[in-house]
Amino acid sequence: MFEIFTYLADWLVYGLLSLSPETKLGDALHFFVEDVSKIYVLLVVMIYLIALARASLDVERVRDFLAGRHRGVGYLLGSGFGAITPFCSCSSIPVFLGFTSAGIPVGITMAFLLTSPLINEVAVLLLLSLLGWKFTLLYVVVGMSVGILGGIFLDQIRAERWLQSFARKALERGQQGGPLTPSSAPRQLSFAERHSFARSETADIFGRVWKWVIIGVGLGAALHGFVPDGWIEAHLGNGQWWSVPAAVGLGIPLYSNATGVIPVMESLIQNGLPIGTTLAFCMSTVAASFPEFILLKQVMQWRLLVTLFALLLTAFTLVGWIFNLLTPFI
């Protein structure tokens, strides 16, 4: 089914530009054209279809659903909804406050917000088509676990102490208020409404993501064409325990969204970087970004921000080490 993109790249790179497959440039360019065209087509089709299906899911509904839940299932549900609910990262703060003022514990809210950038349906489908179902399953389980365990940890240390005072008061009011009445009755959407939502979602997400795909695949193509086979394995392979924290340290200041980082993951793994190190690098690129942390300052005190940062660093490093150890068994 995907051969058509190989033919396209053959035609364009070897035919039209008459580059030889034997040269590094030809090889790298072929890889670039094939992957970018494939990912673009997959993205447009998948974003549209998925948006069609989830047109009626929004953060307001998720809040109404999560409010008053038992904590145990709350973390799991929070993280699960974080994975599938669409919202713009510029809405993180209003979402945080909306959940908080409904009395939802900070840990459950953070399970939602931590999982959200790590997993989204587009990333999952791209992973499936580029790296196969085993890796995809692994990625989803790890991403949700980081969200769930992170949320439990934050509630254990009573992180709500370190919210900004207006947010803490809103949480207390919300918890005394008892269960909310749903803010809006679920309503049926017509197909035309779903189509129009799906079309604008596709334009919106594609508009944000296309450049990340080019950067991601470009890096992948450079690795593919110019880094000698076996170099990564020899220098950053399993033997070097420090390569995982180094990957996390490198990933944090870099920021990409999950869709853009997947082509990089693909080429890193194919070039022999161990799975754990790859996961650690990519998750830290996606989940932790400085601009996002600066925004969170509006609702959290420094102590909580630093705690959260340290939590993510530790979590991704552990993920890396554990999966490098497990690789022989996967």
Place this chain on the structure above:
Amino acid sequence: MKQIKVLGSGCSKCIKTADIIAKVAADIGVEVNVIKETDPEAIMNHGVMSTPAVVIDDTVVHSGSIPSQDAIRSWLA
């Protein structure tokens, strides 16, 4: 004069929303005062979770996207 608040953290969609409201108001000759509200506490007090949102005379009329020109006309009429 109608007081219109655009709630949002200052992202590009919020700026576009404020611009388009001002433009539609000018087109149909309604005097409006559009202000951008970026304070998270104020946004929370309006009960809004998806930005950009539009508040006219203290009522939330829209949230979660850039409103369509038709919708804006109907609020201003």
